[in-house]
Amino acid sequence: MSLNWITLRVRDLETSLNFYHGILGLPIERRFESRGKQIVMLDTGTHPKLELIQGNDPALKPECGVSVGFEVKSLDEAMEYLKSQGIPVARGPITPNPHLRFFYILDPDGFEVQLAEHS
Numbered sequence: 001m002s003l004n005w006i007t008l009r010v011r012d013l014e015t016s017l018n019f020y021h022g023i024l025g026l027p028i029e030r031r032f033e034s035r036g037k038q039i040v041m042l043d044t045g046t047h048p049k050l051e052l053i054q055g056n057d058p059a060l061k062p063e064c065g066v067s068v069g070f071e072v073k074s075l076d077e078a079m080e081y082l083k084s085q086g087i088p089v090a091r092g093p094i095t096p097n098p099h100l101r102f103f104y105i106l107d108p109d110g111f112e113v114q115l116a117e118h119s
Contacts, residue, residue, distance in 0.1 A: 067112035
């Protein structure tokens with residue numbers, strides 16, 4: 001068994017696409033409509049994919065403790081890039097052990113996005 005995708009219910013699909021596709025660089029795998037909802041699948045390069053569903057009835061609220069995490073080659077470069085895009089660091093950087101550093105930013109709906117560097 002493998003994890004196929006993670007779904008985030010977002011208020012404004014275009015704003016979320018600008019964040020995940022435009023700023024974080026996740027490629028759009030496909031875009032479609034299902035039962036009146038606009039849906040975009042973003043390719044993460046491996047599994048799981050990230051599914052964005054536009055709607056005003058979120059099943060998960062940002063306060064629920066769910067976060068999405070991505071691996072980066074350089075945490076310092078990621079922080080500088082995001083700063084240049086006007087994306088502030090919400091928490092961190094945190095170094096829980098000598099081989100891991102990470103920080104969190106918030107997506108347009110307030111979900112935490114973790115960027116991590118392993119050495």
